[in-house]
Amino acid sequence: MTPDLLKQGAERIAEHAKLRVESTESGGRSAGYGRVVQDRNEVDVSHGRILYLEDVSVSFDGFKAINKLSLDIAPGELRCIIGPNGAGKTTMMDIITGKTRPDEGTVYFGSTIDLLRHNEPEIAQLGIGRKFQKPTVFEQLTVFENLELALKTHKGVKASMFFKLDSVQSGRLAEVLHTIHLADSVSKPAGLLSHGQKQWLEIGMLLMQDPKLLLLDEPVAGMTDHETERTAELFLTLKGKHSLMVVEHDMSFIRTLGGIVTVLCDGSVLAQGTLDQVQADERVIEVYLGR
C-alpha cells in the first residue's frame, strides 16, 4: 500500500470514529467518559500504546504475585521481559489474556478497550494471541491442516463445519508458511517436525488469526542454536506489523532482538532499558543476572 493510500485510510478511520462519537445517544465524548465507540476489530493506538497496565496487583493466598505493576507497549514494538523465577512474568501474561483477574489496577488494549471487562475467548478475538512454552500443534495433521484449522477454530464450531478457505485466506496461508520457514514442509505431518519447527508452526497458527499483539512465553527454550537464530529473524520480521511481548531467559537471543528490555522482580518493574543498560544496573545484577 502506498503512503498516500495509508494516509487516506487513516483519515477515513478518524472521520468514522469522529462521526460515531458525535452520534452517540449519551452525548458523545463529553458525556461518554471520553471514549470512542469502537468496532471490534479496531484498536485505538492514537495515544502511542497498544497495551497499558497501571498499578496492577494480584495476590494468591495473601502472596502478592503482581504488585502495583505498571507497563506499556508501543504499537509494533518488540518488547522483551526478563526476570528471575517467580518474578510474575507468567502471571502478568495470564492477566493480559484474561486467565487471571487482578485484584486491582487498569489493563487496556489500545486506549479504549478495557481488557478487564472481557473474558479469555473475547480477548483472543480482540487480537491478542498467546503462545505458551510447550508447542501444542496437532501432530497427526499436516502443516497446512494445522494452519487451516487455526482459521476454523477462530470462527467457532458451527461456522467451521462449513469452512472453506477463500482466496484471501489461501494467500495469507501461503504468506504465513513462508514467514515461518515451513513452505517446504507444507504436506508433512506436524509430528515429524523438529521442536523448533513445531514452535514456528504454532506461531504461524497464531498469525493466521492476524493478532495485533502476540505474547510469547520462552519461545526458544529447547531450540538448537540455528533454530534460535531463525526465530530471532522471524520475530524481527513480525515486529512493526504486530506488537510482540517476549518472555525469555536466553540473553543472547534477547540481544539479537534489540529494543527495550523490562526486568520484572517481585511482581513489578525493577528496571527498563536496553539490554546493556539493564545488565549494568546494580539492582538487576543483584536480584537476577548476577545469580
Ligand SMILES: Nc1ncnc2c1ncn2[C@@H]1O[C@H](COP(=O)(O)OP(=O)(O)OP(=O)(O)O)[C@@H](O)[C@H]1O
Ligand atoms: N495460581 C497460583 N496460586 C498460587 N501461587 C501462584 C499462582 N500462580 C503463580 N503463583 C506464584 O506467583 C509467583 C509468580 O509466579 P509466575 O509463574 O508468574 O512467575 P514467573 O516469573 O513466570 O516465573 P518462571 O520464570 O519460573 O516461569 C510465584 O511465586 C508463584 O509461585
